[in-house]
Amino acid sequence: MNRKAQRSQGDIFRRRALVIGIVLALLASACIARLSYIQLFSAESMAQAATASRTVTKPLQSQRGTIVDTNGVVLAQSVERYTVYADQKAVADFKPVDCKGNNQSVCHSIDGKNVNAEGAAAVAKLLAPVLGMNTMELGGKLVGESRYVILKKNVVPAVKRSIDKLHLSGVINYELTSKREYSDKDGLLGGVLGGVDDSGAGVAGIEKMTNASLVGKDGSVRYQRGANGQEIPGTRTESEQPVDGGKVKLTIDxxxxxxxxxxxxxxxxxxxxxxxxxxxxxxxxxxxxxxxxxxxxxxxxxxxxxxxxxxxxxxxxxxxxxxxxxxxxxxxxxxxxxxxxxxxxxxxxxxxxxxxxxxxxxxxxxxxxxxxxxxxxxxxxxxxxxxxxxxxxxxxxxxxxxxxxxxxxxxxxxxxxxxxxxxxxxxxxxxxxxxxxxxxxxxxxxxxxxxxxxxxxxxxxxxxxxxDADGNDxxxxxxxxxxxxxxxxxxxxxxxxxxxxxxxxxxxxxxxxxxxxxxxxxxxxxxxxxxxxxxxxxxxxxxxxxxxxxxxxxxxxxxxxxxxxxxxxxxxxxxxxxxxxxxxxxxxxxxxxxxxxx
Structure with a gap:
């Protein structure tokens, strides 16, 4: 190739490089301009939108009131229970943290040993003994794309506290519910007390007759949640505590x-x-x-x-x-x-x-x-x-x-x-x-x-x-x-x-x-x-x-x-x-x- 041809190709390359440089410079300028605009004019609204996308309002369930006899003996009461559920997408991404050093507050282990598994298998191995479930059966429930899969209902507070110690927040969650319990196990007053439906409303007997007095007022709490749905500490903005239902005293001794x-x-x-x-x-x-x-x-x-x-x-x-x-x-x-x-x-x-x-x-x-x-x-x-x-x-x-x-x-x-x-x-x-x-x-x-x-x-x-819940007679x-x-x-x-x-x-x-x-x-x-x-x-x-x-x-x-x-x-x-x-x-x-x- 002669010198003239080489100079021609060099000119073409330089022109192309110049064009690309100009294009890149324009793109960079546009990005800088956009960033400057966001920072100067839209930062607040963008932050608000991001916060709003993370903010949730969670209802806080009230407890149904109590029924007692004329001497104050409790005949019916609602006790604290929990519904345990899983976020299957968070389960799929779960990687246990091996216990070493001073990380006991966040690590995962089984009988002092590392979990040696990930995803649904790891969560099932950790959770099954606490819930009293078969590991394989629980593992099957944990696999999928749902953000809400119920694993077990009517879990007592002691089991809920044991789940807390597993450090599975955002992966395994729970909702506060209640269970109606009666002193009458032998049918002494069953047809009189009646009962409640799955929603906790009275449908028969005294439970239905005095339902308006026994129903409580639910509360709520607003907070920001992380990527896995867990509450971000310190982000609660407002809350209203639930008010439990009233008390009904029977003439029955x-x-x-x-x-x-x-x-x-x-x-x-x-x-x-x-x-x-x-x-x-x-x-x-x-x-x-x-x-x-x-x-x-x-x-x-x-x-x-x-x-x-x-x-x-x-x-x-x-x-x-x-x-x-x-x-x-x-x-x-x-x-x-x-x-x-x-x-x-x-x-x-x-x-x-x-x-x-x-x-x-x-x-x-x-x-x-x-x-x-x-x-x-x-x-x-x-x-x-x-x-x-x-x-x-x-x-x-x-x-x-x-x-x-x-x-x-x-x-x-x-x-x-x-x-x-x-x-x-x-x-x-x-x-x-x-x-x-x-x-x-x-x-x-x-x-x-x-x-x-x-x-x-x-x-x-x-x-x-x-x-009633407000204390009215x-x-x-x-x-x-x-x-x-x-x-x-x-x-x-x-x-x-x-x-x-x-x-x-x-x-x-x-x-x-x-x-x-x-x-x-x-x-x-x-x-x-x-x-x-x-x-x-x-x-x-x-x-x-x-x-x-x-x-x-x-x-x-x-x-x-x-x-x-x-x-x-x-x-x-x-x-x-x-x-x-x-x-x-x-x-x-x-x-x-x-x-x-x-």
């Missing part, structure tokens, strides 16, 4: 509930009954101290959520205990006195309808008090000759049948009471002795409690007090007390009931205490509609001379049929416990009992 439940279950076994119900009510306040049935659904279980207490939801014809309402109406309306005399045959016929007593007998000379003592259907119908249909209906209503108890318990039944205008020729008389309408055990308990409370029907209650109001019968009429009825209860003194008595009660037996339709079932019940006010408690026991299909024989002894057993537990003074001697025969 847990010790009494336990004893009543046991007595009822023993009675079911002894009598062969299909099921049983028992209620204990404080006379002067209307507070329910025990409410039991023979179901054994543990509180919080699916069974407890699906099956509310039979004492509130199940209704039945009360049978002869309903004669108390009739006697109260006859006395209050002045149609009879307790000493009025009647000659009562075994059966009678009215408007083509035949009524008879539970067992055959000859002509009996009974007072009105005697009719109640002998629980005579025929005598009750005879005494009610001038007792109008409207009066019959009104007194059944006044005593609370066909109405809400005021508890507002989920699934509560009002009972069934048809308008008197629709009663047929038979029903208009059967209602006199507790047939032709239905009531719950709670309602019938309050019938006797009204008589025992000198004729005043108190509103029943099962919530003694309650507060949310105690539900019970129905207002209302006078149903005069005090003098109530006193006469108590005397008549004491004579009735004395018939069962050999099987239903409490040493040192007088009992005023009424037994009942009623036929009940089965699934086919035939009257093949029967209810035996007994309701008593104890002590008769100064009533403190009313005890009701109802048994379905017990052997022995009659309520005084089957349910009476259970009432006495419960009553004896109540007298001892609450240190009730012994009764005074009975004087001047109303004559029952003539």
């Amino acid at each position: 847990w010790d009494t509930q336990w004893y009543v439940k046991k007595a009822l279950q023993d009675a079911k076994k002894k009598t062969g009954a299909d099921w049983g119900i028992a209620v204990v009510e404080e006379v002067k306040s209307g507070k329910i101290r025990a409410i039991a049935d023979t179901d054994t659904y543990a509180a919080g279980s699916d069974g407890a959520k699906m099956n509310a207490s039979k004492a509130v939801t199940t209704v039945f014809e009360p049978g002869s205990t309903g004669k108390l309402i009739t006697a109260a109406g006859l006395l209050q309306e002045g149609l009879h006195k307790p000493t009025d005399k009647f000659q009562v045959p075994y059966q009678t016929e009215i408007n083509g309808q035949t009524y008879h007593d539970s067992h055959e007998h000859g002509l009996q000379n009974l007072t009105l008090a005697g009719i109640l003592k002998e629980s005579s259907n025929v005598g009750t119908v005879m005494a009610s000759k001038n007792y109008t249909l409207k009066q019959r209906y009104d007194y059944i209503t006044k005593f609370g049948i066909g109405q809400s108890t005021g508890l507002n318990f989920p699934g509560e039944s009002r009972g069934q009471l048809a308008p008197y205008q629709s009663w047929d020729l038979r029903t208009r008389n059967t209602v006199l002795f507790g047939q032709g309408y239905s009531a719950s055990a709670l309602q019938m308990t309050n019938v006797v409690a009204t008589i025992a409370n000198k004729g005043v029907r108190c509103g029943q209650s099962i919530i003694e007090s309650s507060t 949310t105690t539900p109001s019970a129905n207002q007390p209302v006078r149903v019968i005069d005090e003098s009429v109530a006193s006469e009825l108590m005397d008549m009931m004491e004579s009735m209860a004395s018939q069962y003194k050999n099987v239903a008595s409490i040493k040192g205490y007088r009992i005023a009660g009424k037994s009942g037996t009623a036929q009940v339709a089965d699934s086919s509609g035939a009257l093949n079932n029967h209810i035996g019940d007994f309701i008593a006010a104890i002590p008769a001379d100064n009533p403190r408690y009313v005890v009701t026991v109802v048994l379905m299909n017990p052997d022995g049929i009659y309520g005084g024989i089957t349910a009476g002894p259970v009432v006495a057993t419960i009553g004896e416990f109540l007298m001892q537990k609450y240190e009730v003074p012994a009764s005074s001697a009975r004087k001047n009992a109303i004559p029952t025969e003539w």
Whole structure:
């Protein structure tokens, strides 16, 4: 190549180099200009955008409030639990730090040895023993692209603290949750307490009834997170602490509930009954101290959520205990006195309808008090000759049948009471002795409690007090007390009931205490509609001379049929416990009992 050609190629190279240099200089100038612009004009907004991209708001869960008995015994509470989850992308990048020197606060080891693995395998080897999981199974859950994979729920705080010591922040994380725990493991109060759903909201029983009081207020916290999702220390900008739910105190006494439940279950076994119900009510306040049935659904279980207490939801014809309402109406309306005399045959016929007593007998000379003592259907119908249909209906209503108890318990039944205008020729008389309408055990308990409370029907209650998350008083109001019968009429009825209860003194008595009660037996339709079932019940006010408690026991299909024989002894057993537990003074001697025969 000649010199001229070489100079030509050199010129071309220099021109190209110059062009490239100019281009590079222009690019550098542009970058410098852009950088200068960002620093001078956009630095703040860029920093804010970066901070915003790293800032998260994390909710802080509140705990559901507690349910306690009248003495403060905890029946339901929410306890701290955690949901452990993994960031699979962070897991894939995980490289354990070997322990050496003074790096114990950040290194990873297993039994003092290095992990000798990376990624999911390393995390699984570290975490599986703490979670109590199989290493291979856990390793499989850790592999993937998700930023949120749940590894285990309901982890206790002690396990969470052990995970903290593994130094897996950003790789393995957890969320605070809660678990509802109940003292009732044996189904003593399951159908009453009910339960909550997966979100922690009450769906049955007291949990549903008082949900607004028990629900807490969640809080939140804002902070900046690192590349692996971990909180960057010192970056919290604002937080609002959660507020736990309030407290609900029941009128239930847990010790009494336990004893009543046991007595009822023993009675079911002894009598062969299909099921049983028992209620204990404080006379002067209307507070329910025990409410039991023979179901054994543990509180919080699916069974407890699906099956509310039979004492509130199940209704039945009360049978002869309903004669108390009739006697109260006859006395209050002045149609009879307790000493009025009647000659009562075994059966009678009215408007083509035949009524008879539970067992055959000859002509009996009974007072009105005697009719109640002998629980005579025929005598009750005879005494009610001038007792109008409207009066019959009104007194059944006044005593609370066909109405809400005021508890507002989920699934509560009002009972069934048809308008008197629709009663047929038979029903208009059967209602006199507790047939032709239905009531719950709670309602019938309050019938006797009204008589025992000198004729005043108190509103029943099962919530003694309650507060919400803000500390506001949310105690539900019970129905207002209302006078149903005069005090003098109530006193006469108590005397008549004491004579009735004395018939069962050999099987239903409490040493040192007088009992005023009424037994009942009623036929009940089965699934086919035939009257093949029967209810035996007994309701008593104890002590008769100064009533403190009313005890009701109802048994379905017990052997022995009659309520005084089957349910009476259970009432006495419960009553004896109540007298001892609450240190009730012994009764005074009975004087001047109303004559029952003539």
